[in-house]
Amino acid sequence: MSRQVQITFDAHDPRALSSFWRDALRYVHPAPPGVDLPEGADPLAAWDDFLARLGVPEEQRNTSSAVEDPDGSGPRLFFQRVPEDKVTKNRVHLDVRAAPGLRGEERMTALEAECERLVALGATRVSRHEPAPPTSAGHIVMTDPEGNEFCLD
Helix, strand or coil: CCCCCCCEEEEEEEEHHHHHHHHHHHCCCCCCCCCCCCCCCHHHHHHHHHHCCCCCCHCCCEEEEEEECCCCCCCEEEEEEECCCCCCCCCCEEECCCCCCCCHHHHHHHHHHHHHHHHHHHEEEEECCCECCCCECCEEEECCCCCEEEEEE
């Protein structure tokens, strides 16, 4: 039997980083437990209200955040606040599959378009790796707003 996976990020600002990844992956913030959100309601505002009702002090309300695939097929991403800075390259990173099935210049054009979209959301472009058949179709290395590396693949 397979297992579900949650990917956890250490972060200085869990809400901001989760919002970046929500937009990058077209995920959603889940509603608080037991809360049915009306269509178009802001889940982050619902979390603020939920935590206030529980008596959680305002300075403790950004200790964690999460985003989920609205289709339920992708992994949940969880963001937890930590005091320390990121100091070295990730040993594990996400590959954002922005051009599956595409090859050559068509692939790289699609990756460049997605790179531009993510830079506008707060990502940083690091490097472009050209296709080198048969082992590499080409990719772009990026970092999220807190410096976590990921690839556009």
